[in-house]
Amino acid sequence: MNTVKGKTGVLLINLGTPDSPSVGDVRSYLSQFLNDPRVIDIPWLLRKMLVNLIIVPFRAPKSAKVYKLVWTENGSPLLYYSEKVRELLDNALGGDYTVHLAMRYKNPSIPAVLEEMRKLNYTRIVVLPMFPQYASASTGSALDEVMRVIRKWWVIPELKIISQYYDHPKFIDGIVERATKYNLNDYDHILFSYHGLPVRQVDKVYNDGLCSDRDCEHTITQENQYCYKATCYATTRLIAERLNLDESRYTVCFQSRLDKEWLEPFSDKVVEQKAKEGAKKLLVFSPAFTADCLETIIEIGEEYQEIFEKHGGEKVQLVESLNDSPIWVECLKELVEGK
Numbered sequence: 001m002n003t004v005k006g007k008t009g010v011l012l013i014n015l016g017t018p019d020s021p022s023v024g025d026v027r028s029y030l031s032q033f034l035n036d037p038r039v040i041d042i043p044w045l046l047r048k049m050l051v052n053l054i055i056v057p058f059r060a061p062k063s064a065k066v067y068k069l070v071w072t073e074n075g076s077p078l079l080y081y082s083e084k085v086r087e088l089l090d091n092a093l094g095g096d097y098t099v100h101l102a103m104r105y106k107n108p109s110i111p112a113v114l115e116e117m118r119k120l121n122y123t124r125i126v127v128l129p130m131f132p133q134y135a136s137a138s139t140g141s142a143l144d145e146v147m148r149v150i151r152k153w154w155v156i157p158e159l160k161i162i163s164q165y166y167d168h169p170k171f172i173d174g175i176v177e178r179a180t181k182y183n184l185n186d187y188d189h190i191l192f193s194y195h196g197l198p199v200r201q202v203d204k205v206y207n208d209g210l211c212s213d214r215d216c217e218h219t220i221t222q223e224n225q226y227c228y229k230a231t232c233y234a235t236t237r238l239i240a241e242r243l244n245l246d247e248s249r250y251t252v253c254f255q256s257r258l259d260k261e262w263l264e265p266f267s268d269k270v271v272e273q274k275a276k277e278g279a280k281k282l283l284v285f286s287p288a289f290t291a292d293c294l295e296t297i298i299e300i301g302e303e304y305q306e307i308f309e310k311h312g313g314e315k316v317q318l319v320e321s322l323n324d325s326p327i328w329v330e331c332l333k334e335l336v337e338g339k
């Protein structure tokens with residue numbers, strides 16, 4: 001996009017996806033992603049060795065196979081839906097705003113999109129990552145990259161940064177609306193499966209002590225308001241309340257772990273446990289993902305289905321992400337307008 005309608009530029013940011021599902025493109029994506037110190041937060045030399053010599057070479061061919069499964073004629077679902085949302089939000093906001101889209105990793109890149117925005121001389125820029133719950137590895141990294149670029153500009157316009165919005169009424173409405181497609185009573189148990197994080201990353205939110213010293217499963221306070229674990233549980237409580245779900249009917253869990261010391265309970269283990277307890281049908285919400293992607297379509301929709309069947313279950317039903325739903329666009333519009 002190289003024309004400007006209004007005085008405010010909105011920068012939507014999502015995580016990013018490989019340029020294609022080829023092994024080379026997946027390797028290049030994983031390399032950029034996992035060399036980010038906010039993602040693999042270990043000392044520089046150790047990260048370089050671990051990521052470039054072990055994780056990426058072994059993971060790239062395996063991930064490429066899975067990316068081939070998720071790829072459609074429109075390309076990566078994550079990029080496809082993010083671009084649709086950009087277009088819908090641009091229309092919804094009207095003439096005073098122009099909406100741009102960038103990806104934290106690969107393309108369209110944050111530096112390239114910001115350079116386009118710089119040349120448009122906006123009075124104000126609103127930065128809006130498409131992650132409802134703050135995590136340093138997602139929102140923090142996207143904002144870090146935006147600031148790294150903008151700090152070099154001669155003219156720094158008015159900036160508004162939106163760090164999280166897990167409790168925005170329209171975000172919750174959007175997920176509740178997705179659930180209306182399903183009869184909750186048809187399911188033996190419901191999972192709220194969030195992308196996982198290393199435990200040490202949530203611990204770093206606190207000035208002293210650990211996440212486990214707090215009651216992040218049950219309360220949100222000024223101190224834990226940016227703890228990803230606390231906001232995932234808070235998101236779940238807000239959705240469950242609206243769906244009249246008793247606590248005994250659902251489990252919060254964390255998926256996509258890279259090693260053992262990640263947030264628990266692990267989603268794959270909960271799926272297995274529920275099958276062993278006799279559950280036949282599971283419904284799975286994934287409220288950390290605003291667009292369907294590899295982690296929802298394949299990990300939940302296919303890999304968890306296999307695990308569940310192997311242990312006696314029948315159906316794992318994924319609740320579709322917000323994707324390009326009108327309520328999600330309204331939510332983003334209200335966030336930009338400061339509502």
Ligand SMILES: C=CC1=C(C)c2cc3[nH]c(cc4nc(cc5[nH]c(cc1n2)c(C)c5CCC(=O)O)C(CCC(=O)O)=C4C)c(C)c3C=C
Nearest residue numbers: 015016017039063078135137138195198258288293294295
């Ligand atoms: C909620 C948002 C996300 C957080 C927080 C996050 C943290 C995080 N992720 C990895 C490692 C991988 N994630 C991968 C894919 C992926 N991750 C997110 C979102 C968050 N990640 C999305 C939306 C996707 C899907 C992208 C797509 O193209 O569909 C992958 C790549 C896939 C694979 O090889 O399995 C990796 C690797 C870490 C290490 C981390 C925090 C420390």
Ligand SMILES: [Fe+2]
Nearest residue numbers: 015195256295
């Ligand atoms: Fe991830």
Ligand SMILES: [Fe+2]
Nearest residue numbers: 211216224227
């Ligand atoms: Fe916490």
